[in-house]
Each structure stands twice: as C-alpha cells, then as structure tokens.
Amino acid sequence: MSDDLRDLPLRERKKLRTRRALSDTALRLFTEHGYDATTLDDLCDVVEVSKRTFFRNYRSKEDVALASDSDLWSAYLDSMAALETDGPLLDALQAVLHTTLSAMDPDWDRRFLTTRKLSEGVPALQAHSLGYCQDTTRTLIEAVNGRAGDNVDEVRLRLTVEIFVAAWRTASLRWTALGGDGGRDGLTKLVQETFAEIPAALTCSA
Numbered sequence: 001m002s003d004d005l006r007d008l009p010l011r012e013r014k015k016l017r018t019r020r021a022l023s024d025t026a027l028r029l030f031t032e033h034g035y036d037a038t039t040l041d042d043l044c045d046v047v048e049v050s051k052r053t054f055f056r057n058y059r060s061k062e063d064v065a066l067a068s069d070s071d072l073w074s075a076y077l078d079s080m081a082a083l084e085t086d087g088p089l090l091d092a093l094q095a096v097l098h099t100t101l102s103a104m105d106p107d108w109d110r111r112f113l114t115t116r117k118l119s120e121g122v123p124a125l126q127a128h129s130l131g132y133c134q135d136t137t138r139t140l141i142e143a144v145n146g147r148a149g150d151n152v153d154e155v156r157l158r159l160t161v162e163i164f165v166a167a168w169r170t171a172s173l174r175w176t177a178l179g180g181d182g183g184r185d186g187l188t189k190l191v192q193e194t195f196a197e198i199p200a201a202l203t204c205s206a
Contacts, residue, residue: 015057018047018049018053018057019057019058019067021047021049022043022047022049022054022057022058022064022067023058023064023067023068023111024111025043025046025047026038026043026061026064026065026067027065027111027114027115027118029042029043029046030065030118031114031118035065035118035122035124035125036122040054040061043064060128062124062125062128063128065115065118065119065122065125065128066115066119066125066128066129066132067111067115068108068111068112068114068115069112069115069129069132070132071104071108072100072101072104072108072112073136075100075103075104076096076097076100077139077140077143079096079099079100079103080096080140080143080144082096089144089152089157089160090160090163090164090195090198093140093144093160093161093164094164094167094191094195097164097168097191098188098191098192101184101187101188101191102184102188104184108184109180109183109184109187110180112172113175113176113179113180116172116173116176117176120176133165133169136165137161137162137165140161140164140165141157141158141161144157144161145157163198167191167194167195167198168191168194170194171187171190171191171193171194171195172187172190172191174190174194175187175190
C-alpha cells in the first residue's frame with residue numbers, strides 16, 4: 001500500500017481499491033478476450049462486485065477501459081489549484097503536466113499504454129476517447145478562465161489550451177507508437193520535445 005493510501009480513511013481506501021481492481025481487471029479481460037466479447041457481467045463476476053458497485057465507480061464500459069486517462073486528468077485538474085498564472089500560460093500548463101505525470105502511481109504508464117493500444121482497435125473506445133478529450137479541454141478552459149478573471153483574451157486562452165492538449169496528444173501517440181519506449185521517462189521526454197516544437201509548427205510552411 002502506498003503512503004498516500006495509508007493517509008486516507010478506510011472507506012476511501014476500499015473505494016480506491018475497488019476502482020483499481022475494476023480498471024485493472026477490465027484491461028486484462030478486454031485484452032485477453034476482446035472488448036466486445038467481454039460484458040460488464042463478466043467483469044463484475046471476476047472482481048466479485050455488483051453492477052451497482054460498478055456504476056458507483058464508472059459510468060460505462062468505455063469509462064472503465066479508459067480509466068488511466070481519467071486518472072491522469074483528474075489529478076491534473078486537482079493540481080490546477082496550484083497553477084501560477086504569471087508568465088506564459090502554455091509554460092504553466094506544461095509545468096503542471098510534468099508535475100502530474102511524475103506523481104502518478106508507478107503502474108500508471110503500463111495501464112496507459114495498454115489502454116492506448118486497446119483503443120486503436122476498438123471504434124467505440126476511439127469515439128469515447130475523443131469525446132472525453134473534448135470534455136477535458138472544455139473543463140481546462142473553464143478552470144483557467146476562472147483563475148485568469150477578466151484580464152485575459154478569451155480567444156487566446158482557448159487557443160493556448162487547445163494547443164496544449166494537441167501537444168499532449170501528439171506526444172502520447174508517438175510514445176504509444178514506440179511501444180512505450182523508456183516508460184514514464186520516455187513519455188516525459190517526448191512531451192518536452194513536442195512542446196519545444198510548437199513555435200516551429202506555428203510557422204510551418206504548407
């Protein structure tokens with residue numbers, strides 16, 4: 001058990017264990033037996049929980065398959081409370097991403113890689129992932145806008161957040177295509193390299 005979990009109340013620890021068991025087992029079953037061939041009943045039977053318990057943790061089969069994504073961005077939004085708004089916004093957003101990636105649990109990158117590979121062959125997960133990305137982008141814009149107040153141009157703010165999300169997606173897709181080469185460090189390096197390419201990308205010739 002991690003130190004972070006030891007600090008939580010018993011009920012919260014049990015809830016997190018159940019949530020992790022559902023997401024880990026779902027990835028295993030989806031990978032071994034196929035996403036479409038695995039039902040929620042199958043998943044609940046293996047984890048030995050009711051469907052009611054499942055729906056207290058995840059909204060759908062797609063949600064549990066993409067749990068590593070939601071784990072990352074939930075942690076990221078929590079870290080937004082410490083976001084320093086002085087200086088370039090894009091730099092601040094990247095700094096929070098670096099901090100969030102570093103703080104994810106040791107097994108997160110394995111789960112994230114498995115999720116990305118699984119999504120590549122399942123249209124329903126691809127569509128859900130795109131929808132989740134849109135929702136997360138909108139939430140990020142609202143969070144940054146709320147902190148910036150009336151002193152920021154809304155169009156520039158939205159463009160900055162969209163560029164940030166696009167850079168993350170580009171880096172994570174490259175990392176997946178490389179088979180997760182280098183693990184967490186490899187992903188972090190690709191993120192840094194991708195953000196460094198943004199100025200050149202904005203002036204790239206057709």
